[in-house]
Amino acid sequence: MVVCYHDRSEAGTTRMTMGLTTVLRTLYTRPSRWFIMSDTDTRDPTSLRTPIVAVLGHVDHGKTSLLDKIRGSAVIEGEAGAITQHIGATAVPLDVVSSIAGELVNPDDFDLPGLLFIDTPGHHSFTTLRSRGGALADIAILVVDVNDGFQPQTLEALDILKRSQTPFIVAANKIDTVPGWNPNEDTPITATYESQSDRVTGRLDESLYQIIGNLSDEGFSADLYWRVQNFQRNVGVVPVSAMTGEGVPDLLAVMMGLSQRYMKEEMEIDVAGPGVGTVLEVKDEKGFGTTVDMVLYDGTIKADDQIVVGGQNDPLVTDVRALLQPRPLAEIRTESRFEKVDEVGAAAGIKVAAPDLDDAMAGAPVRVVRNRALEEVVTEVEAELADIAVDTAEQGVVVKADTLGSLEAMADALEEAEVPIVRAEVGDIAPRDVSVASTADEPKQRAILGFNVDVLGDASGRAEIDDVTIFSDEVIYQLIEEYEEYVEGIERAQQDTILENITRPARFRILPDHTFRQNDPAVVGVELYAGTLQNNNTVVKFEGNDPDRVGQVKGIQDQGEDVDEARAGDRVSVAIDGPTVGRQIEEDDVLWAEIPEKHAKILEQELTSEIPGDELEALNMYLEKQRKRDPFWGK
Ligand SMILES: Nc1nc2c(ncn2[C@@H]2O[C@H](COP(=O)(O)OP(=O)(O)OP(=O)(O)O)[C@@H](O)[C@H]2O)c(=O)[nH]1
Numbered sequence: 001m002v003v004c005y006h007d008r009s010e011a012g013t014t015r016m017t018m019g020l021t022t023v024l025r026t027l028y029t030r031p032s033r034w035f036i037m038s039d040t041d042t043r044d045p046t047s048l049r050t051p052i053v054a055v056l057g058h059v060d061h062g063k064t065s066l067l068d069k070i071r072g073s074a075v076i077e078g079e080a081g082a083i084t085q086h087i088g089a090t091a092v093p094l095d096v097v098s099s100i101a102g103e104l105v106n107p108d109d110f111d112l113p114g115l116l117f118i119d120t121p122g123h124h125s126f127t128t129l130r131s132r133g134g135a136l137a138d139i140a141i142l143v144v145d146v147n148d149g150f151q152p153q154t155l156e157a158l159d160i161l162k163r164s165q166t167p168f169i170v171a172a173n174k175i176d177t178v179p180g181w182n183p184n185e186d187t188p189i190t191a192t193y194e195s196q197s198d199r200v201t202g203r204l205d206e207s208l209y210q211i212i213g214n215l216s217d218e219g220f221s222a223d224l225y226w227r228v229q230n231f232q233r234n235v236g237v238v239p240v241s242a243m244t245g246e247g248v249p250d251l252l253a254v255m256m257g258l259s260q261r262y263m264k265e266e267m268e269i270d271v272a273g274p275g276v277g278t279v280l281e282v283k284d285e286k287g288f289g290t291t292v293d294m295v296l297y298d299g300t301i302k303a304d305d306q307i308v309v310g311g312q313n314d315p316l317v318t319d320v321r322a323l324l325q326p327r328p329l330a331e332i333r334t335e336s337r338f339e340k341v342d343e344v345g346a347a348a349g350i351k352v353a354a355p356d357l358d359d360a361m362a363g364a365p366v367r368v369v370r371n372r373a374l375e376e377v378v379t380e381v382e383a384e385l386a387d388i389a390v391d392t393a394e395q396g397v398v399v400k401a402d403t404l405g406s407l408e409a410m411a412d413a414l415e416e417a418e419v420p421i422v423r424a425e426v427g428d429i430a431p432r433d434v435s436v437a438s439t440a441d442e443p444k445q446r447a448i449l450g451f452n453v454d455v456l457g458d459a460s461g462r463a464e465i466d467d468v469t470i471f472s473d474e475v476i477y478q479l480i481e482e483y484e485e486y487v488e489g490i491e492r493a494q495q496d497t498i499l500e501n502i503t504r505p506a507r508f509r510i511l512p513d514h515t516f517r518q519n520d521p522a523v524v525g526v527e528l529y530a531g532t533l534q535n536n537n538t539v540v541k542f543e544g545n546d547p548d549r550v551g552q553v554k555g556i557q558d559q560g561e562d563v564d565e566a567r568a569g570d571r572v573s574v575a576i577d578g579p580t581v582g583r584q585i586e587e588d589d590v591l592w593a594e595i596p597e598k599h600a601k602i603l604e605q606e607l608t609s610e611i612p613g614d615e616l617e618a619l620n621m622y623l624e625k626q627r628k629r630d631p632f633w634g635k
Pocket residue numbers: 057058059060061062063064065066120121122123173174175176177240241242243244
């Protein structure tokens with residue numbers, strides 16, 4: 001499926017200024033199931049899996065509340081039994097979607113079995129949600145708080161959606177918090193919108209247009225969902241409240257419609273085939289040891305299957321000991337939170353208990369072996385892992401991340417920022433990472449960038465001793481910005497020290513009637529035309545283009561005070577050891593500080609932006625003279 005995101009032109013401001021009410025009326029005149037194509041397909045619906053929907057967004061913008069609301073609404077509709085709570089996910093079957101969405105969804109129009117929502121906590125990296133080199137989620141909901149607007153993790157989520165080409169819609173949440181809002185529980189947005197006062201709708205519109213504008217700034221053409229004709233070109237924005245349920249029918253209808261229309265082919269799977277999935281989290285579970293929470297996106301997994309799981313080093317081969325699902329709420333009093341199941345089919349969230357899972361990595365592939373050669377499956381897992389592997393350099397920074405997916409995203413972002421990586425691994429920052437970082441030759445590479453990971457106690461002490469800087473953040477671009485600022489600081493300091501050790505250009509003239517002493521040393525009054533004259537500078541005089549060394553500065557006095565240097569515009573007296581006034585030098589002569597060729601090269605190639613304009617001018621004149629004699633001088 002091709003998703004075009006970079007068409008900014010369609011979020012035209014003229015359309016946006018059109019009153020929402022006017023627009024909403026047009027929704028009524030349009031068939032409510034506007035996004036369904038005529039469906040003459042007769043494929044066996046049992047071979048279609050549930051689309052996986054990732055719910056993303058900034059911390060506290062209401063992702064979990066939205067899913068709770070959907071579950072809660074189902075209870076009210078008497079459909080609670082139909083909703084199954086999965087590990088890390090909630091499965092909502094089509095008939096439940098339809099009963100919540102009311103007339104917006106007619107189940108006869110669909111053959112997809114429903115939707116599987118994956119909730120991603122704001123502080124967690126949703127980059128875990130990967131599969132076979134792409135996004136694990138087939139489609140996503142980006143939740144944005146209408147009061148809070150775009151926040152760092154909103155931008156991060158957008159970036160990941162863009163990179164992975166995942167289609168998405170935006171849920172503009174918490175519309176009930178608009179001052180004066182008159183709630184109409186669980187109604188479609190159109191109905192509740194019409195019952196609000198103009199003042200209230202005006203304020204809501206403002207927030208919504210702000211969000212649409214923010215999306216456009218990020219390169220996504222967006223509009224309120226009922227105005228979007230082509231969801232492959234435009235991002236639909238759905239105003240909702242997870243608190244009152246307003247707009248939730250619309251949200252479900254759009255998700256269902258989009259999946260059916262654009263994703264049906266990708267949902268075709270071999271239902272009974274060996275399962276394929278992605279590790280969401282590796283967790284210690286009392287009574288089960290190390291378990292993995294995974295999302296199965298293809299085939300089935302059975303309680304007696306052999307599986308291959310991506311590990312820190314090699315693929316792990318192990319036998320499933322138990323498949324665990326959360327117990328329904330009513331049965332929570334029993335000793336275990338989980339109930340064992342014999343088999344699950346895609347798409348599903350499931351906890352797998354098995355021996356030897358300690359080295360499993362979040363974001364890594366899981367494959368069921370079943371009737372195939374083990375070697376073949378191991379090779380498949382290896383190939384997937386190799387696909388994610390980060391290219392490392394001889395020298396560079398150390399990168400740690402919580403999951404394979406986020407490691408990959410970090411590596412991409414660092415490559416873009418032209419920051420080389422010496423080592424990239426999933427896991428917390430440990431002392432041995434500090435050891436690796438401390439071997440870097442360049443100070444700016446003595447750094448560890450940790451995304452969503454902890455710094456183990458002894459690692460931070462070690463880092464201080466070894467002069468390694470640790471950066472850690474929960475937003476990738478912020479992490480990289482922090483590091484870039486640090487590098488800039490180091491480079492500035494380095495240039496300052498280079499500049500201290502380099503001879504600066506200076507051009508000056510001996511003033512007439514200012515010879516205070518003829519020689520040993522000659523003391524003359526000078527005026528600096530350009531640059532910085534420093535004590536101990538060698539002084540040259542050009543005869544045509546040939547520089548003649550005439551002596552060395554042995555003291556500078558400004559109004560009777562000894563100084564180390566003089567700047568352009570200054571008039572100072574200078575003691576020059578070597579020449580005699582009237583022989584090697586004369587009053588009115590123009591003299592120069594000699595710039596060693598190596599220094600001239602560094603100045604021209606690295607420091608032109610660091611030195612003052614007059615000094616640059618002196619440098620260029622000096623270079624010009626030298627290069628007339630020798631075109632390669634200082635190159
Ligand atoms: N008034 C109002 N409050 C809401 C709404 N949605 C969520 N909240 C509140 O916002 C807070 C955060 O909601 P959550 O659902 O936990 O947010 P989240 O996005 O899952 O947060 P993380 O998982 O921490 O990233 C809670 O106090 C909710 O009650 C809404 O539509 N209206």
